[in-house]
Amino acid sequence: MRNRRTVLACLTALCALLFVLLFLEDREEYTELVFSVESGFYEEPFTLVLSAPVGTEIYYTLDGSEPDEHAMKYTEPIQIEDATKNDNRYSLRTDVTTGYMSELIGVHNPDLQPPGYVLPDYPIDKCTVVRAVYVDEEGALSEIKTGNYFVGFDEKKGYDGFNIISVVTDPDNLFDYDTGIYVLGRTHDETFDEAMSQRHWWQWNANYHQRGHEWERAANIQIFNAERELIVSQNCGIRIQGGGSRGRLPRSMSLYAREKYDANGRFYTDLFGTGYRADTVTLFAGGDDYSAKLRDKLVSELVKDRNFAVMNYEPYVMFLDGEYWGIYWMTEKYDSVFLGHRYDVEKDDVIMIKNGQIAEGTEEDFALYLEMRDYIAGTDFSVPGNYEEACGVIDMQSFIDYYAVEIYIARGGDWPTGNFALWRTRRDGGDGYRDGKWRWMLYDVNSMSLSESIIQMDTLSNTRALDYMFDSLCRSGEFRKQFTLTLMDLANTCFSTESIEAYIGNAVGLMAEPMKAHNQRFFGSEKEEEFLNAAADIQIFLENRKPYIARYLKEDFGLTGSLAQVEIEINDADAGSVTVNTAKIPFLDKTVWHGEYFTDYPIVLTAQAEAGYRFAGWEKNGELISEEESIVIDFEEEEISRRAVFEEWN
Secondary structure (H helix, E strand, O other): OHHHHHHHHHHHHHHHHHHHHHHHHHHOOOOOOEEOOOOEEEOOOEEEOEEOOOOOEEEEEOOOOOOOOOOEEOOOOEEEOOHHHOOOOHHHOOOOOHHHOHHHHHHHOOOOOOOOOOOOOOOOOEOEEEEEEEEOOOOOEOOOEEEEEEEOOOOOOOOOOOEEEEEEOOHHHHHOOOOOOOOOHHHHHHHOOHHHHOOOHHHOOOHHHOOOHHHOEEEEEEEEOOOOOEEEEEEEEEEEEOOHHHHOOOOEEEEEOOOOOOOOOOOOOOOOOOOOOOOEEEEEOOOOOOOOOOHHHHHHHHOOOOOOEOOOEEEEEEEEOOEEEEEEEEEEOOOHHHHHHHHOOOHHHEEEEEOOEEEEOOHHHHHHHHHHHHHHHHOOOOOHHHHHHHOOOEOHHHHHHHHHHHHHOOOOOOOOOOOOEEEEEOOOOOOHHHOOOEEEEOOOOOOOOOOHHHOOOOHHHHHHHHOHHHHHHOOOHHHHHHHHHHHHHHHHOOOOHHHHHHHHHHHHHHHHHHHHHHHHHHHOOOOHHHHHHHHHHHHHHHHHOHHHHHHHHHHHHOOOOOEEEEEEEEOOOOOEEEEEOOEEOOOOOOOEEEEEEEOOOOEEEEEEEOOOEEEEEEEEOOEEEEOOOEEEEOOOOOEEEEEEEEEEOO
């Protein structure tokens, strides 16, 4: 028996020696730190093997912190399984918003209800975050490698149609009392005084209200598309983004691709399907639109073809240091890189103004803005020649489109005195967008807009009272004409009932289930009815806003005509398109479109044939009346009906 035990022990030792030799031989093949399984989504648990160059030791963490020689030493493969069963950690912090200070809110904001944030009392969804380094014989650390592993997510609800981003950063970057960007921190404790207490609770000062490079932190992000393919994996900087919404949960976060974090100075992936490789993007939490999270995305989609800048929006779920952190829209960020790509201009030639401050450019460039502003506000535009001159300074259709949209959606509160942006090229006289004219940019329409409670708001007269540039231009008859036509174009096309129903229906279908998970995480309830009511509120506003807009145009601009019905028919919607004034008619699945226009001004109809077709002419009551692509219609009759006819053309 003893001999058999001796032989067995020798065999065991020999196997162990062979394993070590094979392990060392295998390690000699590696010149960097390697994870045996790539970041991604897996249905079954597995073991993760970490490998590094021979003669090194591997250390790792599982909480998002940056590993060094004091972290866990890697001695055996790591078991990876669904991490959701693990205890909640960062989601249980109450120092991340003043919204948890119900008693203090009751004392200082007695007219406001606390937001109702609730710590999750169930295991929220999680992924396993593995961060590792190796230490060589001289004690030098390698670069950190990060892996994100989502196990068993096929059956989890709230993710369909959404991209997923995992943001991993050392927890101290978020939650440290002195330097954490996501907490109240020292900033709150040392600045909360009588004056501060008079503000709304979400405006009370805190670390998360701090701005600038000093409050940017290093992070690693990995992005998976809706098909769960890994499309981005790189280091970047993160900052809290927004104004008053910084005080709410969850809050928006901007991501900065910089060479100091990663060799890539941009996110070299087409995140928005436009060919744009951004250097900065934002995970937008919805701002004040926290019940629906639809307003910014919806308006930008509806008016994306108008003559001003809008952002693209893509749906995302974020995991923060491995824990589910709600749903967001990823958007571009307005800067010189964005404008350079969007309008084919040199980014170094871009001047951008945001909220009356220089955002891109120099003090000399800012003087150009002040000069333009004072000129527009101080000129008598009842003189026709002055209006023509102004059209050489600003892109007038851009100005009109932008203001028409904001006025239609009843934007108020912090607009038009705030939340506005415009840009131009420094040099003028060039072709296209290089002409040096000022053009406008749409953003932040999530507060005081698109709600049934303000459907009757006369935003037109309010804007005239608050915005000297707009009021000054309204003194021009030509401006009033173009503004009236444009506003009715929007009412009849972009904001038509058919367009609204399609967009909101699709949005609700996409977001209903994810919003349940989001609300459960932050409020302890799915709030399904609240979300559906919030979406319905937007729809009711848009479907019933037009009569009020028409009334205010008539009253504020002194129109003497009436609204006339316009019917446009197209014989084949695949063969061509029709534009009315400034807007392409959305025939959708129909061949007949109806709109309303004031009889004070004629309208212009323009037909455009698709490839393989030609425009045959305009018909009235079945008779050909013109073969010209563009025709002008004066309202000599109460109802206008025209038919655009296209035919195949070889």
